[in-house]
Amino acid sequence: MKGAILQVELEQGTGLISGDDGNRYTFTKADWRAESAPSTGLRVDFTPAGDAATEVFADVTATGGSKRVPAALFAFFLGSFGAHKFYLGYKKQGLIMLAVFLLGFIALGIPSMIIGIIAFIEFVIYLIRSDEEFTQTYVVGRRGWF
Numbered sequence: 001m002k003g004a005i006l007q008v009e010l011e012q013g014t015g016l017i018s019g020d021d022g023n024r025y026t027f028t029k030a031d032w033r034a035e036s037a038p039s040t041g042l043r044v045d046f047t048p049a050g051d052a053a054t055e056v057f058a059d060v061t062a063t064g065g066s067k068r069v070p071a072a073l074f075a076f077f078l079g080s081f082g083a084h085k086f087y088l089g090y091k092k093q094g095l096i097m098l099a100v101f102l103l104g105f106i107a108l109g110i111p112s113m114i115i116g117i118i119a120f121i122e123f124v125i126y127l128i129r130s131d132e133e134f135t136q137t138y139v140v141g142r143r144g145w146f
Contacts, residue, residue, distance in 0.1 A: 002059055005042045017044060017053050025053035034058045036136045058132050068134040072126035079119020080112065084126075085144070093144045122146065 003019040013029035015038055025046065031054050032038055038056070046053040067088065074084035082097030097115050104111030125146060126134065137143050 001048050002043065002045050003053075005038055005040055005044060008038050008040055010037065017046060017056070019046075019048065019053075023048075023051070025051060027053040027056050031056045034132060035130070036132060039136065039140060042136075042140055058135070066131075067139060068126055068129065068131055071134075071138070072123050075119050075123035075126060079123060080116045082119075084119070084122065088138055090142075090144045 001019050001021065003017045003025070006016045006018050006024070008015040015027050015032075017025045017027060019025055025048055027046070031046075031052075033055060034057055036058070038044075038058075043059040044053075044056050045059045046056040048054075071084045071087055074087050078084070080097070080101045082094035082101075085091075085094035085097060097119070101112045101115045104113075104115065129137070
């Protein structure tokens with residue numbers, strides 16, 4: 001069954017999931033089957049057992065894991081223009097990259113080269129992260145840079 005995490009108490013190792021069936025299910029740290037820690041709002045796939053959830057996995061496809069490869073390609077081919085930032089919904093960061101790249105030619109092109117290097121670094125980071133890590137960091141966590 002699928003649902004979304006409503007609450008996580010990391011200190012106690014417990015959490016609460018709102019299932020797509022309208023019921024709420026509790027889960028423990030022992031039930032969590034993902035590398036990264038659970039977070040509020042994360043879509044999950046789980047097995048219901050009464051009012052508890054077992055075998056809880058992050059539902060990467062529902063939260064944007066499929067955005068990783070297109071974002072990496074945008075970063076590689078159009079990264080200097082901030083295309084990957086716009087694709088991920090980071091308008092402010094995209095505009096900063098675009099402005100620095102276009103106006104960087106006034107300063108002998110050095111700022112433009114730096115933006116190109118940043119885009120390439122982000123391309124590599126996007127490729128080496130798993131779908132789950134990418135989703136947690138850039139889609140759920142909304143981390144704008146690196």
